[in-house]
Amino acid sequence: MKILQLVLLGVSLGSIYSLIALGFVVIYKGTKVINLAHGSVLLAGAYAVAVLSPHTGFLPAVALGAVASALCAVVIQRLVAAMRTQNHLVLTILTIGVDILLATELSRRIGSRVLTMGDPWGGRRVEILGTVLPQARIAATVVGILFIALFFLVFRRTDFGVRMRASADDPRTAALMGIDQRKVALTSWAIGGALACVAGVFLAGFPNPGLDHTSGLIALNAIPAIIIGGLDSTEGAVLGGLIVGVTQTLVDGNASSLHFLGEGFGTVAPYVVMLLILLWRPSGLMGSKELNRV
Amino acid sequence: MSETTTLRRAGQAAPSSSSRAGRAALVRRAAPWLLLLPLCAVPLYLDGSWLIIGILGMSTAVGAIGLTLLVGTAGQLSLAHAFFVAVGAYTYAYLAGESGPSAAGGLGLPTLPAALAAIAAAGLAGLLFSPVAARVGGLYLGVASLALVFIGEHVLKNATPLTGGYNGREVATLAVGGFEVNGGAPGLWVLGVPFTGRERLWYLALAVLVVSIVVAGRIVRGRPGRALQLMRDNPAAAGSMGVPAHRYKAAAFTVSSVFAGAAGVLTALAFEFIVPQYFTLHLAVLYLAMAVIGGLGSVPGAVAGGLFVTALPLVLDRFSGSLGFLAAPGSGGLDAAMFARFVFGALLVIVLIAEPGGLAGLWRRLRPSRR
Secondary structure, eight states: OHHHHHHHHHHHHHHHHHHHHHHHHHHHHHHSOOOTTHHHHHHHHHHHHHHHHHHHOHHHHHHHHHHHHHHHHHHHHHHHHHOSOOOHHHHHHHHHHHHHHHHHHHHHHHTTOOBOOOOSSTTOEEEETTEEEEHHHHHHHHHHHHHHHHHHHHHHHSHHHHHHHHHHHOHHHHHHTTOOHHHHHHHHHHHHHHHHHHHHHHHHSTTSOOBOTTGGGGGGGHHHHHHHHOTTOHHHHHHHHHHHHHHHHHHHHTTTTTGGGOTTGGGTHHHHHHHHHHHHOTTTTTOOOOOOOO | OHHHHHHHHHHHHOHHHHHHHHHHHHHHHHHHHHTHHHHHHHHHHSOHHHHHHHHHHHHHHHHHHHHIIIIIISOOOOSOHHHHHHHHHHHHHHHHSOOOSSSSOOOOOOHHHHHHHHHHHHHHHHHHHHHHHHHSOHHHHHHHHHHHHHHHHHHHHHOHHHHOGGGOEEOOOOEETTEESSSOOSOOEETTEEOOHHHHHHHHHHHHHHHHHHHHHHHHHSHHHHHHHHHHHOHHHHHHTTOOHHHHHHHHHHHHHHHHHHHHHHHHHHHSEEOGGGSSHHHHHHHHHHHHHHOTTOHHHHHHHHHHHHHHHHHHHHHTTTOTTOOOTTSSSOOHHHHHHHHHHHHHHHHHHHOTTHHHHHHHHHOGGGO
16 A cells, blocks of 8 residues: 555655746747746745735635736846847856845745744644545645646647747747737746646645745756756656656655665656656657757 | 858858958967966965865856756756766775775775766766656656656665765875875965966866867767757657667767766765765755756856856955945855845846846847857
């Protein structure tokens, strides 16, 4: 039963990572930039939720927090758009600069406190199929699946989704067909930001102790996820997130027998998996290949 | 090549102005070397607490040169520079350290070969990572290199016999033929100033920095630099010109890591005690900030960026008592380290939006006659 328990826990953690990874990929598809400030955007949203939820209740706080982190992401997008270069490398470095600013300000505000989300699940657990799972993680899985399903529904079935996909595939033609590229860029960043906030709320929830000033770094765990899945593949992001979550939980759960690898190998294991997959498939499992090769 | 020949021909065509131009060129070439004189005199006037800021600044500048070659000239984004710096620092500490009863062991090699071997080890680490760099390009590489920082940090914390684990390990004093370069033996007095560890290390750091600038300048302006720039801007054209892409990419990573290794050895000598908490993603991001603020691909820019980014928090910390708006560290207010981070972040954003050429671009713009 231990394996089942670990896999279920891994899937729930993986669904949180999938939400973060999906944010990365949407932003990448929309504007060809990897938002390395994503961790700070996540932290900003979760911080807003923690501050607001005693006053407004949990759900309104999450909604407001999602708006806040979406706004953060939009501001970063405007900064990126203000640059005169089209070099994606330089644009990505710019997001590191924004990340330093945002992370410093948030860690100044949070200080050494550990903030709680005020979520209704608290530390309760339930028993399913002989395994004991925290309720917060079950909620994370359900909400994760809901959001991912909603995302794919919108992305595949609506006019709006078609506009997004067309712009991702061929921005110039899409612009000629009358699709406003600025609007596409703004929306993709806003979606990415909002997804990060939702993920942040669950990352701060039980069994993690809460939100502290280093929580933004956890978003970096989604980076192996997007690379494993392929930078420009939304399905890949979900798959990568699950792989990272399950790997991390399995390694952490068997820490006693994996002791020779050192303490805390669980957080490093996804990166090892990522390097191996990169050597095997340089564009990730589901990413499209770069054509301009010599 | 063709540029220099046309220049030479132009000089021959106008012999009256050639001696004048030659003198101007001589002055231009000699001016940077004249700058060395005041730098050599600095340890006579400043005390150790100021010298260490300069030493750390020069050490990181050496690493920043390596990163600007890799990211700027070769166009390969790396967030793993801190890892290669750590390889240099820890390899030196292990090879030169005495194996005693303390937690961290050592081979007790002579220190100068140990330092050179540490630099070579960093280069080797770069070479070992280069298959990844050759297979994945662009943004993939940048994010993939993140893996090295995290895996490296994990190894540093857990390979206790080599690294001392969480608590770090001591760094042996570098000695050349019985003369300690960052220690006090044998005693040395210059113009009435006692030359102990930091005064001596200042000259070592300065020498390594000068060598790095010269070597990096040759790489950037020479044949390999041209090939790397072409590969960065147009891989297809570079391939058809006969540039062996894989070999050059691997070489760029290796050379950049050699610079990082030298920076690591110098940093370790300056700190005298190294801990894994220093070689984290934060350091990798700072190195990138140095290269960008200085202007990607510019060697003098990287030096300026390295000095600035390293020295700013240390200098602010020294003056935090007299600067009213800075709080004491740990009080929860705006302390020097935090203020410095705000400055770096804002500078990164401002530099990239307003002057993507960084300090080097600003310098060129202020002196248009030179172009």
